[in-house]
Amino acid sequence: AQSVTQLGSHVSVSEGALVLLRCNYSSSVPPYLFWYVQYPNQGLQLLLKYTSAATLVKGINGFEAEFKKSETSFHLTKPSAHMSDAAEYFCAVSLFGNEKLTFGTGTRLTIIP
Amino acid sequence: DAGVIQSPRHEVTEMGQEVTLRCKPISGHNSLFWYRQTMMRGLELLIYFNNNVPIDDSGMPEDRFSAKMPNASFSTLKIQPSEPRDSAVYFCASSLKPPNQPQHFGDGTRLSIL
Numbered sequence: 001a002q003s004v005t006q007l008g009s010h011v012s013v014s015e016g017a018l019v020l021l022r023c024n025y026s027s028s029v030p031p032y033l034f035w036y037v038q039y040p041n042q043g044l045q046l047l048l049k050y051t052s053a054a055t056l057v058k059g060i061n062g063f064e065a066e067f068k069k070s071e072t073s074f075h076l077t078k079p080s081a082h083m084s085d086a087a088e089y090f091c092a093v094s095l096f097g098n099e100k101l102t103f104g105t106g107t108r109l110t111i112i113p
Numbered sequence: 114d115a116g117v118i119q120s121p122r123h124e125v126t127e128m129g130q131e132v133t134l135r136c137k138p139i140s141g142h143n144s145l146f147w148y149r150q151t152m153m154r155g156l157e158l159l160i161y162f163n164n165n166v167p168i169d170d171s172g173m174p175e176d177r178f179s180a181k182m183p184n185a186s187f188s189t190l191k192i193q194p195s196e197p198r199d200s201a202v203y204f205c206a207s208s209l210k211p212p213n214q215p216q217h218f219g220d221g222t223r224l225s226i227l
Contacts (some may be wrong), residue, residue: 013127034215036218039222040145041220041221042220042221043117043204043206043218043219043220043221044156044204044206044214044216044218045218046217049215063139088155094211097181099144099146099161099163099208099211099214100158100161100169101146101216103155103159105155106155106156
């Protein structure tokens with residue numbers, strides 16, 4: 001079975017500062033990994049996905065994530081936070097050929113002006 | 114392109130009433146998922162379909178919940194009878210056939226059972 005753990009249910013950063021949201025996965029086989037963002041009163045939107053083609057994955061809105069097998073991690077980063085980045089972020093994992101996604105508990109990102 | 118469309122966006126009803134949530138997936142997508150989101154339990158997968166066939170309903174809370182997908186462009190999630198603990202935001206998502214296809218989410222139905 002696969003699972004993801006998101007460290008920190010709430011993260012606050014100043015506008016212009018580095019954003020780092022942590023995700024660790026557990027999987028017995030090479031996983032597919034995703035980051036989603038949820039804005040208030042909306043559904044989840046895909047930020048980026050890892051599919052084994054490259055360990056550094058670039059997504060929308062300036063976000064990127066690096067797959068580190070040795071650390072079983074897939075942390076999300078953005079060099080410079082913007083007020084519009086305030087939202088909840090979810091890490092998710094699936095296995096090859098399986099549509100089922102397992103989501104983490106989410107991290108709420110607050111941007112301090 | 115139209116995304117996943119859910120209706121209604123908000124539903125308020127009294128305990129014991131039947132509730133029907135509707136979902137139109139993205140055209141051409143093979144898989145459809147129903148999720149429930151609450152503060153206490155986070156995002157839970159209730160059931161998913163592949164080519165209109167239910168594949169995994171292990172997340173359906175109890176017999177009061179049922180889901181159907183009569184065709185590739187429509188699905189319903191029904192709660193009968195509803196209870197206050199069913200209050201949550203219910204999301205529908207769809208995706209292409211795997212591998213590694215992302216799920217596309219609707220904006221959800223916010224359900225309140227009084």
